[in-house]
Amino acid sequence: MNDPRLAELSRALPDLKLTTDSGDLEHYGRDWTRRWHPAPLAIAFPATVDEVQAIVLWAFAEGVAVVPSGGRTGLSGGAVAANGEIVVSLDRMNRVLAFDPIDRTLTVQPGMPLEAVHKAAREHGLIYPVDFAARGSCQVGGNIATNAGGIRVIRYGNTRQWIAGLKVVTGTGELLDLNRGLIKNASGYDLRHLVIGSEGTLGIVVEATLSLTSPPPPSQVMLLAVPAMDALMRVFAEARHRLTLGAFEFFTDRALHHVLAHGAQRPFGEISPYYVVTEFDAQDEAQQAAALELFEFCLGEGWVTDGAISSSEAQAAALWRLREGITESLAQYRPYKNDVSVRISSVPDFMRDMQALLDAEYPQFDVVWFGHIGDGNLHINVLKPADVDDDRFVAQCEHVTKLLCDTLTRHGGSISAEHGIGLVKKPYLGSVRSEAEIALMRGIKAVWDPAGIMNPGKLL
Amino acid sequence: MNDPRLAELSRALPDLKLTTDSGDLEHYGRDWTRRWHPAPLAIAFPATVDEVQAIVLWAFAEGVAVVPSGGRTGLSGGAVAANGEIVVSLDRMNRVLAFDPIDRTLTVQPGMPLEAVHKAAREHGLIYPVDFAARGSCQVGGNIATNAGGIRVIRYGNTRQWIAGLKVVTGTGELLDLNRGLIKNASGYDLRHLVIGSEGTLGIVVEATLSLTSPPPPSQVMLLAVPAMDALMRVFAEARHRLTLGAFEFFTDRALHHVLAHGAQRPFGEISPYYVVTEFDAQDEAQQAAALELFEFCLGEGWVTDGAISSSEAQAAALWRLREGITESLAQYRPYKNDVSVRISSVPDFMRDMQALLDAEYPQFDVVWFGHIGDGNLHINVLKPADVDDDRFVAQCEHVTKLLCDTLTRHGGSISAEHGIGLVKKPYLGSVRSEAEIALMRGIKAVWDPAGIMNPGKLL
Incomplete structure (x- = not known):
């Protein structure tokens, strides 16, 4: 804690759990990607919304970048901290705050693991239907930041559809209480939907009101x-x-x-x-x-x-x-992952073109496909052969990803179906969003985060 | 057409249908509200996306305000043109552009009446489930601009949930092609959801890809x-x-x-x-x-x-x-309308407080209530007695609306459930959105519409 900025933070928030232990920096500075070397300034573990606000106000004043941090199961580097940032881990904000049987909503803190949300919903005879394999480790705040999809989208849609209210701390430390669980609320721009999927670049989700539903039939x-x-x-x-x-x-x-x-x-x-x-x-x-x-x-x-x-x-x-x-079975091969989507109707033509591309470009690699075909979402995992060096492997895969982007653009698809853009897909954002869209996104980011401290370098 | 700006527009777009006929100005300058005297500069009836873009570019250069105009069945003055604006009526852009049986999407122009959308969906054995009484007159572009709700929200949600893609012309004349019908697309801020419910203040919806679904059981x-x-x-x-x-x-x-x-x-x-x-x-x-x-x-x-x-x-x-x-049965009484929402769980307490307020403040008026109680949405119609003068009647109702806002704030509700803010609810926006939220909305508006020409004076 020799850094004078951290000393200032500790003075301002004496009860804040804060660590600069090298093991913690390493652990909390990375996500499931392994391409960046973690190098955060410190890890903060706020226990309250007030603490999150105070951290952001401190970061704003000191010009320190903030990386919001959930279960770090992301595959796009959205939660990586490699440049002296403060990591704001939501691990301690992991409780159910309220359940309402009439509204059928569960109000939770952002650090709750998805599986714990499932369990809490079931205790009331209801379900929270967003689900995917990382359920035990990922956190609901991260799910919201990436608009997580998964294996039930065909029936229940993405995370977006299940968020009735959001509390968010913006890049200026303002606390927003968005939509407050209302079903109908035609009172201007729905900022809640802007935050969902924004990958921590507009603010930190500090509370969410989740809609629940009846369990499906057997x-x-x-x-x-x-x-x-x-x-x-x-x-x-x-x-x-x-x-x-x-x-x-x-x-x-x-x-x-x-x-x-x-x-x-x-x-x-x-x-x-x-x-x-x-x-x-x-x-x-x-x-x-x-x-x-x-x-x-x-x-x-x-x-x-x-x-x-x-x-x-x-x-x-x-x-x-x-x-x-x-x-899980592929993890040992350190796979390079593509997570792409097209309209369902474009799946057959796209798959043909993609298969031809992969056969031509990856003749020597083991390429594993799977996905949510009813949503037009395909996952492509290229396994790293043991004898190929990391950097060369990634460079070759990135070359193919550029070609894949051309194929996707031709078929009206997206280079990120559900993993998000983060750091990994940033070079390819222009293949799915137009220059005008990206300029609007940058403009919106500047309105929410004028100092540019919220998860900088990710997405945009 | 003596206005030199209109002469310029006609020169630029010789095929554009444009009128300054006083009956047309009157007709297209108002919506179902009757409080403002229509006074637009002219009414344009573009037939293509290119024409819409050219009109906005002309308006941007000339500093003319633009009022996007659908079926004008709105109840908040969102489509009123009372200050020398150009009204861009989408009446001529009213066709189905595509149907895809695999994606189950219908791509339509914004001027299609909702009922025509229903009919087109049914021809393919599917339904577009957004529905309400104005279905014959309202247009789908207007439904999107207000995130229309209606009588099926309890089962199917609001309009937002059924928009798979949007083409939008922004305040700088840029054409955006948002989301393109994808089910999963985690590539940054979802600008589509920002446009939905923005009441024409960010841009003009020029095409929409609607999701359809199977008909419900009998x-x-x-x-x-x-x-x-x-x-x-x-x-x-x-x-x-x-x-x-x-x-x-x-x-x-x-x-x-x-x-x-x-x-x-x-x-x-x-x-x-x-x-x-x-x-x-x-x-x-x-x-x-x-x-x-x-x-x-x-x-x-x-x-x-x-x-x-x-x-x-x-x-x-x-x-x-x-x-x-x-x-319809109330229309002859020129009712003053409140359209409010609370969380479903707050309905009983809110209704009690609201009833007490209305009994105290409107002892002499006929007050008619109805609504979508399963969505927490109540409509209150105050009928104007024949012997009370218009301005006095509205002034008294606006006084009560201020009190109603306090009641709503106490119960976490919204002064606009589904009608939108427009001009009518603008004085009350601060009762449902915080200062920080309104500042963000203004900032976002400035990014999309730096010249402030898109439906100015509405909502913000």
Whole structure:
């Protein structure tokens, strides 16, 4: 704490938990990306909204950059602190503040892990339907900052749809109380929606009122082996028509290969190039029969070659594991990740072009695809061979990402579907947003954060 | 066309339909409010996005204010042109541009009436679920500019939720193509959501990609006579628990009185102080039985005193007419309108305070209440007695609105639930948005519209 600025902060907030321990700087200065060397000035652990406000006012006065910090499960470097910033960890602000059974809202602090939010909702017989594999580690404040998507978007939409109110501290230390849980509020620009997805560059989310909903009816999970890329969208269209879908995910045989190597059980005797995991309402015999009819129809059309349907929660979990285990099974290979989206209708043409590009540019690398095909969202993971040096690997992948951007632009897509722009995708922002849009974003950023201290260098 | 600025516009756009006919100025210079005397410079009827852009560039160069103009069914003066503005009517841009069955999107021009959008969606077996009584006259561009709500919000949310893409011309004449129909797109600030609800103060919506959805299952409509205010929320909580609600509306006996005087049929023998109209899924006998059980339960609890349930579409329409006919039946009395919202959980306490306020302040006026109680949205219509002069009537109502704002602030509510701020609610914006929020809104407005030509004087 030799830094005079930190001494000033400690004087102003004697109760603030603040650390400059080198292990903490290392730990809290990085997220799931591993490309930047953490070098923050200090880590602050505020316990109250007042403390967050006071930290930002201090940072504003001292010209110190602020990195809001949640579960740091991000994949775009949005929570990296590598330039003498103060990291504001929300770890200690992790409680439920209120539940209202009539409004069906849960008011929470931003540091609550997503899984804890799920649990709190279930205790009241309701659900918070945003869900994805990092649920145990990610925090709801970070989910809001990135408008997190995940595996239930096809039914429930993104995080944006579930935020009824937000308290935010701006770059000038103002505390905003946005929308306050109202369902209808036509009183000018909805600043809440501007904050959602802003990656900490406009302010820090210090409280959120989440909308909850009734649990869905009982469901079943079906795994399908799909022999060809063209068939994927046909199966999707047919499934959406016949069933009430809760999820519709796909992955390739290469993805399955890694999950199996990580301990999962092979589902079918034959290897298939593509697989679909879909979850659908199955509350009565008619709905269950519809799923079987779907399977038989797709089999008859040659769009699927094999299938399995869950008849217990354990079986459902086992089928889900084949999809949800992918990211973890790849982690040891330090994959370079693309997270792209197009309109659903553009998926087949885009996938063809993308496959051709990847085959041409990555002949020597193991490329693993999976994604939320019902949302037009594809994840591409390029695994780093052990004998290729980190920098060379990333440089080659970034070259391909530039080409991928051209393909995306041609198909009207986005270089970031749900991971956010952060540091990793910043060079490619211009492929998805026009110059005029980026100029407006910069202008808005300057209004909210005139000193440029809120997560600088990220996104813009 | 003697104005040299208009001569310049005509030279620049020889094909642009432009009028300064006094009847047109009168007609297109006003909306459903009648407080301002229309006095626009001219009315332009662009047929293309290029024409809209050229008009804004001309206005920017000449310093002429621009009023974007849809169906002008607004109730807040948001489309009024009373100060030499150019009105940009979107009437001629009223076509469907594209339908995509896989994306389930309808891309439309902004001048399409809402009802025409409904019809176009139904032709493809889908629905666009935003709906309210002005459907025949209002235009989808105006719906977006005000984030229109209506009678289906309880199930489907506001307009915001159904906008997958927007093309917008900003105050500098830039054409933005926002989000382009993507479901997942985490690439920085979502400017689309900033435009939705901005009341034409940031730019003109020139194209929208609307999300459609499957039609709901068959439904029934139930009318309930409710003897006391306290019982309304009890019936709502019980109905939401037992049924799948598509709408839950209420109105008072005074409202029914006017609808009956306008030609509707009295539903019950006895007069009741409050009525509820609710629509709910009734696709099988179990759901239909649940509705009857709800009715009997509420009857047993003394929360309702009578009820009627539709057994045909004609009966459903007749029950709906009692609610949907209110606004039209009041029009002749030139009502002063309040359109307020609170959190659903605050409705009972707020209604009690509001009732006391209205009883004290309006002892001599006929006050008609109705609203979307399941969204916390109440409409209060104060009817102008024939012998009271317009200005005095409005002055007295504005005095009460100030008091109502205090009540709303106490209950965390909004002075505009769905009508927007426009000119009518502008004096009260500070009751729902903080000074810091309003300063941010002004800053954002200056970024989008540095010359201050987009619908100036409205909202901010």
